[in-house]
Amino acid sequence: MKLVVLSADRTLASGYAANLGDSFLTDALVQALSEEGATVEAVDFGGRRREGYGARRSVSGFSGLARTIGSADAVVIGGGTLLQDDVGGRVGGLPRLMAVTSLLGWLLRTPVVFFGVGCDPVHRRVPRSLLRAALWRRRVWARDEQSMQRCSGLGVAAASLSLGSDVSLLLADEIAAMRGGDGPNHGVVALAKADSEGLTHPAVLEAVARWGSLVFVQMFQDESVGDASTLSRPARNGFARVTDGLSWREAAAVVAGADVVIASRMHALYLALMAGTPAIPVGDLAKVRSFAREFGLSEPMEAADAMKSDPRVGDSAALDVAVARACTALRELMDVLRSSVRS
Structure with missing residues (x-):
């Protein structure tokens, strides 16, 4: 099974990750999915990542994203706070990327899921509409209970929404x-x-x-x-x-x-x-x-x-609970992906 991971991680011109938290999350998810037997590529809209700093697939523009999604058996969007209005008074940023990715998934018949994602309060109409479109009929594992409630407010049906955990916890050991x-x-x-x-x-x-x-x-x-x-x-x-x-x-x-x-x-x-x-x-x-x-x-x-x-x-007890929740969510994710690919 070939999976594409899409996150907020991107590479600077220097070859280093712009945001170490996003790089951490992306590597944690790629490693966990690989250990489950999948072939995994992580998308990067930035420069070329330095050797030994986490392999990435460089993607440029709408057509590049479409080719990448079309070549995969499924797309996993996660982790981090990807469901947020991150561009202030402008239109674009993460809400647009989430909506475009989900739309391409429908057009190319490639399953798309959201895993371990955080959701911040989103008040502006256009970003909120884009996120609602992105999440329409998608399977979602929210990072925490507050994010779960906000995803529900964005229209995610209860049957499609589960409580996950922060993806980084998959590397707790x-x-x-x-x-x-x-x-x-x-x-x-x-x-x-x-x-x-x-x-x-x-x-x-x-x-x-x-x-x-x-x-x-x-x-x-x-x-x-x-x-x-x-x-x-x-x-x-x-x-x-x-x-x-x-x-x-x-x-x-x-x-x-x-x-x-x-x-x-x-x-x-x-x-x-x-x-x-x-x-x-x-x-x-x-x-x-x-x-x-x-x-x-x-x-x-x-x-x-x-x-x-x-x-x-x-x-430490709360950490153990959160790690166990992350591992349970990963097993659920793999069951959903295997079922989606077979169908």
Whole structure:
């Protein structure tokens, strides 16, 4: 069975992943499906991925996407928060990509499913209509209960909607094996650029005094608009290192060896959870609040406050439940795909 995975992952001109969280999710899904016996290709609308950083199939434009979908037995869209209005006042982005992919699936008679996807609140009429069209009569495994409720609000029938989990949890054993493996004591900060902007030099110095040194891990590492691009110069100078050009596994090793992770980036928090690294969530995103509640972390706060707060280790029992849910969802997915291909 030949499967195509479509996600938000894309490659920069430098050959590195733009978003390490998306790269992590995509590799986790590709690996899990491959271990189930499928031949899997992951779509990339960006540049050519560096050797050893996760193989991708470069696709350009509508015709390239159509050829890729037409060559597959099925398309798996996942994971991450793919059901969101990600382009502000414009039309396009993820809602258009989801709708076009689903439409091509119908036209080319290629089954399309959504697996481990998050769904943010979507209020604008056109993006909401595009997502409703994308999800029409599609099988969906939502990442969490809030996403499940929002998918239902977008018209997904109860019989077609299941509770899954974050796709990254399919690699929980690999991440757990990295614990404590990155040298001297240090703290990790992994903030989205909107949260980095409010980080002050005194707050950084206070955290350095507490944790020994700080590494800023850019989960979004596009040169011009990366996560560290909004740091003030004094705040940036307080970090021992600001990462750039990492693979997600290299970032995972830094997180797993840390004493604390202060993050608004969702998959820095997931890496900390799986590695058993104490964490402090930051920001006001709905998905980060849901994560904090599910895994017993403090309520998300402002970045400057987080630098002087006490971290918590995520709830291991809740993690076990979430991992089991991810594995169950994967088995259900494979049953659906095998049935769809046979029919």
